Amino acid sequence: MVMSHFFTMGGYAFYVWSSWAIGMAILIAITWHSISHARITRNELDALEHPKQQRDPDA
C-alpha cells in the first residue's frame, strides 16, 4: 500500500481511523483503570497487614 493511500484509506480515513482510535482508547483506558486499581488496593492491603512497616509518603 502506498503511504498516502494508507493515511487517506481511499477516502474513508475518518471512519477507519476513528474506529481504531476509539477501540484502542477503550482498551487502554480499561488497562490503565485495572492497573491503577490493583496498585491502590495492594498499597491499602500492605498498610493493613504490615502497619509498622508503613513508609512515610513524604520521606
Add this chain to the structure above:
Amino acid sequence: MFDYLANPTRFRKITTAILPVAVLVSAIALAFGLYLAFLASPADYQQGETVRIMYIHVPAAWMAMMCYLLMALSAVFYLVWRHPLADIGARAMALPGAGFALITLLTGSFWGRPMWGTWWVWDARLTSMLILFFLYLGYMALADGFERAERGSKPASLLLLVGVINLPIIKFSVDWWNTLHQGSSVLRLDGPSIDPAMLKPLLIMALAMLGWFIAITILRMNTLIMRRRITNLESRKSWS
C-alpha cells in the same frame, strides 16, 4: 478445578505465571494483526478500505459474546457450588466485556455511516448488541450496588443467567430478521465464506484481544481478592 484454584495463594501463584504469557501473546498478536489488517490484506471489492474496520469490530463482538458466556458459566458455578472465586471471576470480566460491547457498537457505527448511510438503525442485530452492553452495565450496577459486595452476587448472577437468552438472538439475528447488517461469514455450518486473506487478520486480532482479556481478568481478579481480604481485616479490626 475450582476447588484446586480456591486457595488464593495458589491462585495468585498460577495466575502470576500466566499473566506475562498472556501479555506477550497479546502484544505479538497485536503487532502481527495490525500489519495484516492494514498492510497485508486487500481492500474489499464493495466496501473498499472500510473493510479494515472489520478487524477490530468483529473480534470485539466475538469477545463481547464469549466474555458474557464465561460470566454466565461463572454465575452457574457460583449459584450451584457457592464458589466465591467464580463470583470474583464474573465481576472481574464485566468491565472488559462491557468495553468489547462498546467497541463493537461504536466501530459498527463508524462502519455503518459510510456503507449503509446511517450511524444507527434499530434492527435486530444492532439492538441485541446494545442490549448486551446494557446487560453488562446492569450486572456491574447490581453486583456493586450493595454496601457488602457479596450481597449483590446472587441477584447479579441471576441477571447474567437471564441475559444468556440474548446471545443466540445476537448470533442468529441476521438470519431471523431482515437487517442492514451482513450475515455470518466465519462461523457458518458450511465453513467460512470469507476470503483467507481477510480471515487471517480477523483471527490474529481476536487472539490479541483474547490475550489482553485474560491478562486484564487475572489482574482484576487478584485485585478483587485483595479487596475481600481488606474487608475481612477491617471487619476483624472493628470487632477487636
